[in-house]
Amino acid sequence: MLLEINDLKVSYGKIQAIKGISLNIKAGEIVTLVGANGAGKTTLLKTISGILKPAAGVIKFDGKDIQGIAPHNRVLEGLCQAPEGRGIFPGMTVLENLEMGKYARKDWKSELSEDIERIYTLFPRLKERQSQAGGTLSGGEQQMLSIGRALMSRPRLLLLDEPSMGLAPMFIQQIFKIIREIQSQGVSILLVEQNAAQALSCANRAYILETGNIVKEGAGKDLLNDDAIKKAYLGTGA
Amino acid sequence: MSSIKIAFSKFNLRDSFGAWWENATKKQRIAFRVLLIGFFYALPFLDNPILGTPETNFQSVLFYPLAVYVAMAVGLNIVVGKSGILDLGYVAFFAIGAYTHAILGTFYGVSLWFNIILGAAFAMIAGVILGLPALRLRGDYLAIITLGFGEIVRIVALNLEITGGAAGIAGIPAPPNIFNVTFDVLDPKPHYWLMLTFIMLVVWMYIRLGKRRPGRAWEAIREDEDVAEFMGVETTKYKLWAFILGGAIGGGAGAIYSSQVASILPDYFTLNVSILVLACVVFGGMGNIWGVVAGAILLEYLPEKLRFLSETRILFFGLLMVVMMNIRPDGLFPRKKREKVYDKVTGQEISR
């Protein structure tokens, strides 16, 4: 088991955003977490990355409790996140943004060009733009950069927060194609998405989240036609 | 460190006094007020080894620095404590008031009674000129601008003829006698009483404002300026009000000060003064008038009482500001955050 979360609870002040979630990810899997806004998806990712501290519960990565590991050191364990809103460093060039992906390693300069070439093969578009400032990229290009940068750290588990958010349909399809390609290279992925149709059809397994609780769990394609999905998104009337 | 912190947080005089005050009857409260005010008026006669300052003239210490700094701290508290505007050039208003009386009193024979009002008025005008454009800026930029303003006023005083340049102005007149009380350089008592009266007037004004419309608006601005603006509060207007009201108090205090010391020079109005006043406000408890008064009394009295402190007091104040912000960011006597009881229909506060 690559990631194991047990009875996790997270609160913002008085709001309990995650009310006791347990889930797991096996090596090589794409697991997706779908649910409407405010269901607690981003909160969960932030807690796994260490930005938020849980009120209770255990997060084990590769069998090891990571609670004591400082957020900035979790990258070295093999966990890296492409955050919601992409988190591009606007004043750095595309190349510099990619290089930041290796920041966690003291020897970040070793095999740097190989790693960058690897990302450029995945996203040829980034190579064309490599000396352009990150802030001037289009939304889709920024998303590619964000994923590419996270991959620079050679993660074992890639955390993706709403990679399709704010993207045109053409780009969305491209992003999901790339997600599957990343999986084929042996990286496990935890994908948080609002775009349920895409996410479910691409994932091995899925969890449906509703206001801080997991309401359904199953194989991605099975859930695609489940009523629970429509309910989670469009309310009971649908 | 943590044990110090615990000791600090347990020490809360205000709460225990507040509890007594809550339960006191109306008569008890009046009696307490009368006693307190009487005590402060009688202070110059209570020069004894316990209260008195051994190496300096106690009566003159009571006027300067004590009363002067209390007055300024009360004025600055409206700006920094109540409204959350960091003003690092408060001394400018004090200087404007002081020079108003020095110039008009010495060269044109205008009485101090007018000059207190004129000093306050000029300080307000200066406050409008600076505040109208500057108060739109973010907090730390505003801090630097006000600091610059304080320095500009001093440098201008240093370079103008009418202000006497570096030598300043000497022979500033005291006001004529009232009720057989002689205002005089040698006897600081009357000026002390005058300043005390001024302080009480200001405190009274402050308390009334605090309970009413401006007080609420200032607090809202301090807590979240954007939201206050969304709620229809004219934030710029209220900030300007706080700024010029604080300035007027500084100006009035400055006029009284120059009358007592009889000669002033630009060196009296350095950035240090602004910082010391700020230290009083921060130390006492931003936004709590009694805390600020207590803070100013403690910070100005202790160095006079403990001689070894007076040379090094700014050193200690600097340290104190760092320590305070780290351990007790709300000051020694933080502003009250107490719950209230309101009438369900009229919404008026019911005192217990």
Place this chain on the structure above:
Amino acid sequence: MDFSILWTEFFGLTLDGIVVGAIYALVSLGYTLVYGVLRLINFAHSEIFMIGTFTSLGLSIVFGFTGLEEPLGIVLFLLVFLVMALASGIVSGMSAVLLEFVAYRRLRRRGASRLSSLISAIGASFFLVEFYRLTTESKDWDFPRMLSKDPIFSISSAYFTLDKIIILLGAFGLMFGLDRIINKTRLGRGIRAVSQDEKTAILMGVNVDRVISFTFLVGGVLAGFASTFYMLFYESTKFNVGFLLGISAFTAAVLGGIGNIRGALVGSFVLGLIQQYSSVVLGYNWRDVVTFVILVFVLLFKPTGLFGEALQRARV
């Protein structure tokens, strides 16, 4: 007002303006770097500079140069000067790191308000000034003339003396070095990352505490070097030397757009020149008023400076 001197002395004033601007630039970089990562005006930065001047002065006393009558030979001078600059850089750098640790770190971790941090900064600044006032007896301290100030060559009224040349070369060298550090080293990248997007920086493995310490170190070292240049040029220091210099350097940083490194450099030279020109036109006494008025006007009409803040933060 006297404009005729401005024309006759124009080249000399310009040269001095650039030299002074170079010193401002090194100090204003410290304000700008710290503002970038912390969004805080490091009020005590001027005192970091002041500590540097006394370090240089102290070394001149230790070396026995007090009351030196004959300038040193150029080789010996360069050696001595390098030692002084390095020592001042190290002392100022370490002081800045310590300052961050004592005055800011706890507040930052607790997410305290900007007002609290600023007051803490002011307190630290006052503590340092007073500490030096008491230990240096409020005196003006003269720095020995270790180098002849006879001009080497001149262009019109601009007399190029060795000290000015050394300062210009040294300052530009340091600026170049800083550029390399910020753009090429790992911690330099960390500084840029934290100032552009702190949350993402953490996700990429940036240790924010360490980056902030490093930022203070770099800013402090630059101020330390600047202080040695300052001593070479002005040959005197006092406990409050940091105040006006700090205001000028800060004004320069704001003028260029605080948080923006290129802006700090341009702002410094512009301010250095304006100060030189205005002090002959209006008189030296009004020089600082001019500085403040410029600061006020920049903030009022172009609050993000000539080049804009490095980063605009979205609110709500």
Place this chain on the structure above:
Amino acid sequence: MTKLLEVNNLTMEFGGVVALKEVNLHVSAGEIAALIGPNGAGKTTVFNVVTGYYQPTKGDVLLNSKSVLGLKSNKIARLGLARTFQNIRLFGDMTALENVMTGSDSRNKVGLVGSIIGTSRSRQEESLSHSRAAELLNFMGISHRSGQLARNLPYGDQRRLEIARALALEPKVLLLDEPAAGFNPQEKVELGELIKKIRDAGFAVLLIEHDMSLVMKISDRVSVLDFGQKIAEGTPSEIQNNQKVIDAYLGVVDNAS
């Protein structure tokens, strides 16, 4: 029905990124209008433009048929637009009643001197503000909280207090930004009733909300934003069966699946 709030061809760009593109919206008297859409669709941006926090790149905002473009936020609020916030923003150190009274500040006229002296007008305004605030707390069902500090209120009451504070402005249109966030189903039902009660008291409501069952139950009209563009508008049942909306929320399944 008179249109109280109109948003015409609103376009908002942030440094080249288009957040809103030619959005048209309106709120009529006596209705609850809802604005929905996936994350990042630009809903809160609409609120921020309408309330004068952002200047739009293009387009116009009319309140009572008059443009409010370029006015300061406090002025727009006075003209009749009050809002709440996605993440509650109360004045934490003030009591609940004082929070509400801040909302009625703009209805008072007394100045600095009048407040110090305590003129009869000042006393009148003060007592009216107090009683109005007490009334509003009562209306929102939290009068038992009036003396408590806002920061100490339970979460749900904080949301209600925010609404009470906005109502104190006596707005023409009340903008609610995700008022049900963090509520359990029971609380959501109660909130729905409350919003209807607010409408019935004569305030038009523009509601941003993610909880579809709530939106569908109480709204008279729903507009859907996606990528900063309005993709649909209609009654709740029309919206629920609109393929574009379903696609926007669930995403389009491409032939890869």
